[in-house]
Amino acid sequence: MTAYIVRRLLQAIPLVLGILTLVFIILQAAPGDPMAIYMHPSVSPEVLDQMRENYGLDQPVHVQYVRWLKSFLSGDFGVSVTQNRPIASILAERIPNTLLLSGTSLLLIFAIGIGLGIIQAVRQHSGLDHALTLGALFIYSMPSFWLGLMLILIFAYKVHWIDWWPDALKFPPSGMDSVDYEMLSSWGRFTDRLHHLVLPSIALGVSSAASVARYMRSSMLEVIRQDYIRTARAKGLPERTVILKHALKNALLPIITLLGLYLPFLFSGAVLVEVVFAWPGMGRAIFDAINQRDYPTVMATTFVFAVMVVIANLIADILYAVVDPRIRYAGGGRE
């Protein structure tokens, strides 16, 4: 097992280097002078040259590349042009928020997706199955940002017109916590945060949930047809036990690989959903940075996003090896 993990870790290293190289190439290929933001009639050319030297921009490309690698790998992303503080500290604030949102979404995706998938598989070809398949098709085809707006419109605004609608189901339209967040008890903070999480995590996750349901349905159907399930039924076990104890375990195996597949997708969605809900995460950060032409921040955020995907894939692979021993033995036998 350890050998497998080490090997996967080693495989991730060239990937991170590749990501860094690509970000560097994008930055180099971009038109315009990186010093353009400092160009101003009151700034003399000598000062510009001096700054160019300070930033190492007068060096040949390969020297710049090595310097850039060194600084990025040590977590030094430079200084944000607009906020005038280290980008690393900005990102340190933003990463937990994005992880909170995506993590909640991920839980939602797998809970809803697996649940619906099981129901559909057990009731294959029923009216419910067809209705859910059709519903999933539409939800899967929905843009997350539009769904977010519609959720805000209905569950944050319109419900205030309905007298009997419970307050607990009136959700805040934006932000991560209420104005009086600092004054709340720790339980109050928790529920307040949860309240703010509901709409964005639904908007972010629901389309992936629809596709997880689809995979889960076919995976479950495949398992149910196997002999050991027939044996379990023949033993006289109740259907509930057969499905939830015997079939579920094996049906879940291929679903775990989806975890790594959905994360990049989820982060893409996070950019849009964070903008819609004014959620102070990395997606919002990169959007603001683009609007303010703060390119160092844009590049650093892109890099961190990609590294997070690599890490998530690593975790998914290791998880898969934990639950399915065949993987690590098959991998181990090769060398």
Place this chain on the structure above:
Amino acid sequence: MNSAGGDRGKRLSATALLPGLPQLLRGQLLAGLSLMTLALGMLAVLAVGFDRVLATFTAGRVDHWIAFLTLAAMLGLAWWLSAVWGRGRREEDASAGASGWAIAWREFKKNRPAVLGLYLMVALYLVTLLAPYLTSYDPTEIVEDILSVRHLAPSGEHLLGTDKYGRDVYARILYGARISLSIGFIAVVISITLGTLVGAASGYFGGVVDTVLMRLVDTLISFPRLVLLITVIALFEPSIMVVVVVLGLTLWPSTARIVRGEVLSLREREFIEAARALGLGSPRIILRHIIPNVMGPVIVAATLGLGNIILIEAGLSFLGLSVQPPTPSWGAIINDGREFLLQAWWVSAFPGLAIVFTVVAFNLIGDGLRDALDPRLRM
């Protein structure tokens, strides 16, 4: 013999007045109804928008002429197809002598949701081409007296209401379809071509070529798509060209992976060995013998990718990183309505529905194609 032939000719001349009727009489339900819907739909456009069709000759605008040509071509097509389609054709033999594509098409036709998706797609492209005839409002013109026309609720005059500048939302969605559908189409063509070539080369040559190309694919796939896209587009000035090229250049890796997998198994097959034994060069083997055999999965990936790209483009224009205002695109209209969501929900709501139905159409077709083109599923 003679009289029978004459009889058929007479019946044809009577029924051919209405496209689809000959087919319906022969019991070809699908063909008949399709032709009839097409002809009647085009006639309806002509009837409702007669003034606008006439105005084509004086407006002097390219898109009006395109709409005119589409209308004329579709009307001609309906009558011509009605006259020739299925005439004198015997009942189709089972699978004797049918090519792989013919079998796939027959499978596809059996799949009702997929056929529905195909209809939706054809309708969408027709609507896009005919946009100037379907509304009399200009999607970008802002009238002077803005206060009296802004944020009007959906009504008979403004089917889907008006936005904050008093522009007709229905007209904007119609014209916005052009951007969404054409960007998606071109970007898919670029990314599928690149992905197929890279995947085929990688799978066929193996070794160092494979390692290098697949490392590149792994790297590109590690980036969340939208993040990579907005980063690259933000560095350049967003415009249709930039968006199309960047979309095309960043979305090929998943196709490359699929194609590579297929090629790895094709490479070992006898006919490739035979081609090599004949002394054919690698480019020729790849282009003439390998790529035609991976077209099935590639077409499926392209159709499903089209839906995906439309969603991504909508996201980009929602963020203001695609076509620039006042040119309408679906994502941008949704963004326009965001500010006044409560006062004018229709501005944001309807373009979203347009996106959903478009993507549903492509997903239905893609699923249908996958079922039809994958022989493993058929057995």
